[in-house]
Amino acid sequence: MKKKIIFIxxxxxxxxxxxxxxxxxxxxxxxxxxxxxxxxxxxxxxxAKFGIFIHWGVYSVPAFGSEWYPRLMYSxxxxxxxxxxxHHVKKYGPVDKFGYKDFIPMFKAEKFDxxxxxxxxxxxxxxxxxxxxxxxxxxxxxxxxxSRWNAAEMGPKRDVIGEIAEATRKQGLIFGLSSxxxxxxxxxxxxxxxxxxxxxTAYADFYGPATLFNPFDPKDRVPMxxxxxxxxxxxxxxxxxxxxxxxxxxxxxxxxxxxxxxxKTFAAYYYNHARAWGKEVVINYKDQAYPDCVAVYDIERGSxxxxxxxxxxxxxxxxxxxxxxxxxxxxxxxxxxxxMLVDIVSKNGNMLLNIGPQSDGTxxxxxxxxxxxxxxxxxxxxxGIYGTRPWEVAEEGPTHASxxxxxxxxxxxxxxxxxxxxxxxxxxxxxxxxxxxxKVSISALSTKAGHGVVERVELLGTNETITWSQKKEALEIxxxxxxxxxxxxxxxxxxxxxNEQ
Numbered sequence: 001m002k003k004k005i006i007f008i009x010x011x012x013x014x015x016x017x018x019x020x021x022x023x024x025x026x027x028x029x030x031x032x033x034x035x036x037x038x039x040x041x042x043x044x045x046x047x048a049k050f051g052i053f054i055h056w057g058v059y060s061v062p063a064f065g066s067e068w069y070p071r072l073m074y075s076x077x078x079x080x081x082x083x084x085x086x087h088h089v090k091k092y093g094p095v096d097k098f099g100y101k102d103f104i105p106m107f108k109a110e111k112f113d114x115x116x117x118x119x120x121x122x123x124x125x126x127x128x129x130x131x132x133x134x135x136x137x138x139x140x141x142x143x144x145x146x147s148r149w150n151a152a153e154m155g156p157k158r159d160v161i162g163e164i165a166e167a168t169r170k171q172g173l174i175f176g177l178s179s180x181x182x183x184x185x186x187x188x189x190x191x192x193x194x195x196x197x198x199x200x201t202a203y204a205d206f207y208g209p210a211t212l213f214n215p216f217d218p219k220d221r222v223p224m225x226x227x228x229x230x231x232x233x234x235x236x237x238x239x240x241x242x243x244x245x246x247x248x249x250x251x252x253x254x255x256x257x258x259x260x261x262x263x264k265t266f267a268a269y270y271y272n273h274a275r276a277w278g279k280e281v282v283i284n285y286k287d288q289a290y291p292d293c294v295a296v297y298d299i300e301r302g303s304x305x306x307x308x309x310x311x312x313x314x315x316x317x318x319x320x321x322x323x324x325x326x327x328x329x330x331x332x333x334x335x336x337x338x339x340m341l342v343d344i345v346s347k348n349g350n351m352l353l354n355i356g357p358q359s360d361g362t363x364x365x366x367x368x369x370x371x372x373x374x375x376x377x378x379x380x381x382x383x384g385i386y387g388t389r390p391w392e393v394a395e396e397g398p399t400h401a402s403x404x405x406x407x408x409x410x411x412x413x414x415x416x417x418x419x420x421x422x423x424x425x426x427x428x429x430x431x432x433x434x435x436x437x438x439k440v441s442i443s444a445l446s447t448k449a450g451h452g453v454v455e456r457v458e459l460l461g462t463n464e465t466i467t468w469s470q471k472k473e474a475l476e477i478x479x480x481x482x483x484x485x486x487x488x489x490x491x492x493x494x495x496x497x498x499n500e501q
Contacts, residue, residue: 028271028272028275029267029268029271029272029275030268031261031264031265031267031268032264033264033291033294035268036264036267036268036271036291036294037291037293037294039267039271039293039294039295041282041296041310041311042280042281042282043280044174044246044280045128045247045280045282045296045311045350046311046350046389047127047386047387048127048128048174048350048386049127049341049345049350049351049385049386049388050124050125050126050127050341050350050351050353050374050378050385051126051127051128051129051130051174051176051247051350051351051352051353052121052124052126052128052129052130052352052353052354052355052371053130053131053132053178053249053315053317053323053352053353053354053355054117054129054130054131054132054164054354054355054356054357055067055132055135055317055323055324055354055355055356056131056132056141056160056324056325056356056357057107057132057135057137057139057141057324058070058100058103058104058107058137058139058155059103059135059137059324060107060324060325060356060357060358060359061103061106061107061359062088062091062092062103063324063325063326063327063358063359064082064084064087064326064327065079065080065082065084065087065321065322065326066080066321066322066323066324066326067135067322067323067324067356068136069084069100070100070136070137070187070188071136071137071187071188071189071190072084072085072190073085073087073088073095073100074095074188074190074191074193074194074196074198075190075193080321094195095191095194095195095196095197096195096196096197099191099196099197099198099203100137100188100191100197100207101197101203101206101207104139104149104154104155105154105155106359107151107155107156107359108155108156108359108360109151109155109156109158109160109359109360109361110360110361111360111361111362112156112158112160112163112357112360112361113361114160114163114164114166114167115167115170115171117164117167117357117363118164118167118168118170118171118173119171120363120368120371120372121173121371122171122172122173123371123372123375124371124372124374124375124378125374125375125377125378125379125382126173126353127173127174127386128173128174128175128176128246128247129164129168129173129174129175129176130176130177130178130247130249130352131160131161131164131177131178132177132178132180133161133177133178133179133239133243134179134180134181134184134235135180136180136183136184136187136251137184137187137188138181138184138187138188138206138207139151139155139206140235141160141161142159142160142161142162142239142242142243143159143161143162143242144235144238145238146231146234146235146238147205147206148205149205149206161177161239161243162242162243165177165243165244165245174246174247175243175244175245175246175247176245176246176247176248176249176282177239177243177245177247177248177249178248178249178250178251178284179235179236179239179248179249179250179251180250180251180253181231181232181235181236182224182232182250182251182253182254182256182259183215183251183252183253184209185209185211185224185228185253186209186210186211186212186213186215186222187210188207188208188210189210189211189212189213191207191210192210192212193212198210209225209228215253221256223256223257223258224256224258224259229258229259229262230262232259232262233262233265233266236248236266236270237266237269240269240270240273241273244273244277244279245281246274246279246280246281246282247281247282247283247284248270248281248282248283248284249283249284249298249315249352250283250284250285250286250289251286252286252287252289252300254285254289255285255286255287255288255289263289263290267283267290267294267295270283282295282296283295283296284296284297284298284313284315284352285297285298286298286299286300286405292309292310293310296310296311296312296313297310297312297313298312298313298314298315298352299312299313299314299315299404299405300314300315300316300405300406301314301315301316301317301405301406301407301408301409302314302402302403302404302405302406302407302408303340303343303344303347303349303401303402303403303407303408304344304347304349304401304403305400305401305402305403306347306394307346307347307348307390307394308347308348308349309348310348311348311349311350312348312349312350313349313350313351313352314340314344314349314350314351314352315352315354316337316340316351316352316353316354316408317332317353317354317355317356318331318332318337318353318354318355318356318367318370318371319331319332319354319356319367320332322356323354323356324356325356325357325358325359325364326356329356331366331367331370332370333370334369334370334373334374334377334487335486335487335488337351337353337370337374338374338377338487338488339412339414339433339487339488340401340408341374341385342385342420342431342433342488343395343401343420343433344401345385345388345420345422346390346391346394346395346420346421346422346431347390347394347395348389348390353374355367355371377485377487377488380460380461380484380485380490381431381460381461381485381488381489381490383424383429383460383490383492384422384424384429384431384460384490384492385422387424388422388423388424388429389422389423389424390421390422390423391421391422391423391428392421392451393421393444393451394420394421395418395419395420395421396419396442396443396444397414397415397417397418397419397433398415398417398418399412399413399414399415399418399433414433414434415433415434416432416433416434416435416436416437416440417432418432418433418434419431419432419433419442419444420433421444426494426495427492427493427494427495428445428492428493428495429460429490429491429492429493430442430445430490430491430492430493431488431489431490431491432488432489432490432491433488434488435483435485435486435487435489436479436483436489437479438479439476439477439478439479440476440477440479440491441473441474441475441476441477442474442475442476442477443473443474445470445474445475445493445495446470446471446472446473446474446475447470447471447472448472448473451495452495452496453470453495453496454468454470454475454493454494454495454496455494455495455496456493456494457475457477457491457492457493457494458491458492458494459480459483459484459489459490459491459492460484460489460490460491460492461484461485461490462480462482462483462484464480464481464482466478466480466491475493477491
């Protein structure tokens with residue numbers, strides 16, 4: 001590993017963006033958009049539909065406010081209604097005496113059991129697992145040769161990512177990971193605005209660069225240095241070689257223009273390595289970091305109003321306030337998340353659902369309940385989720401998901417009149433996003449709609465004979481005597497196309 005890392009560094013220092021081509025024979029991908037445009041999203045990802053995201057790190061020790069505690073503990077600006085700095089000083093002392101690094105020895109992970117975690121995730125119905133390898137704070141949750149600030153040498157003194165990877169594959173699920181390293185360019189800069197340990201040169205390899213500017217103001221932005229971008233690429237490549245992830249998820253800041261050659265280089269490197277492994281892989285990105293045809297677009301805490309041409313993904317969290325564990329978290333209900341999953345899948349998307357374990361490595365009882373409840377629903381209705389593709393119509397009804405990132409904070413109250421569609425193996429699956437109390441009318445399956453003649457209607461999870469009638473204005477389905485779920489329900493429709501009559 002070390003020899004290869006040194007070689008990559010030398011290549012990048014010469015400004016050569018296609019380093020991987022010189023290392024491998026018969027490599028199809030080069031670090032150009034034209035070459036990378038030959039990528040296609042693998043069927044395993046399109047079939048999986050549902051994955052688990054894991055935000056777990058040093059920030060779970062203070063467990064206050066959000067996973068942005070490492071940055072906001074140095075700022076006395078009230079953020080999201082909270083003064084993190086005031087809380088920190090009151091509970092732990094001045095930030096020049098007790099800084100973020102001082103939480104690391106408290107992060108012991110003494111109850112962490114990767115096999116137990118993955119058992120819960122598998123029972124939830126998830127098909128792939130994506131733990132955060134490094135968050136904005138710069139603490140690596142894996143064994144790395146590139147930083148002493150990692151979970152294998154400090155805190156838990158365990159290769160957390162390695163253990164999750166092994167447990168995930170042991171239980172037949174797909175392993176992925178995420179990197180938020182690019183955000184570290186500026187993330188700790190609040191600590192440079194006051195007397196704190198962030199400015200102590202003894203910890204520059206952890207807190208740095210902490211570049212002083214406002215990352216949310218494009219006019220104030222300071223471009224990343226070549227040294228930082230080389231380091232970013234090296235860390236990404238090390239994760240690929242060490243853990244062979246089949247998903248590599250990136251947060252928003254990789255979209256900066258100066259990082260474009262490195263983004264292309266990484267994609268070629270990753271896709272070529274996956275080819276050598278005999279595996280198909282996915283890069284998740286936000287905003288415009290990659291073209292649609294090169295990787296899989298991800299929407300944070302949001303959705304799409306319409307079916308997208310390319311497969312895509314929503315990342316959201318069970319917790320409404322934070323991605324990492326905090327005291328006093330408010331969690332979404334299983335019903336909210338099931339409705340989101342169905343809506344997303346109907347429009348060619350996947351849902352990556354986050355959990356935030358406590359610092360000792362336990363997943364809370366409430367979040368476990370949510371996961372297992374989703375799993376029980378999928379046991380009944382998963383036939384209409386897994387392996388499906390968008391139907392000719394995605395939805396009908398009065399209520400629509402809000403478009404774009406962070407749109408989930410706008411309340412959406414679905415009813416039994418809100419209907420979503422998927423298809424697989426010639427069947428049409430019709431989801432009602434609440435349990436109906438009267439007959440169901442589906443306009444998209446009327447004779448007038450012209451999608452075909454209904455031959456049979458089944459209700460997943462029951463053997464009940466369903467009464468129905470296909471009319472000019474709608475397919476009408478009689479109310480069931482016993483719906484198998486208190487959440488969304490799914491009808492399986494056998495449809496004969498008009499030209500088959």
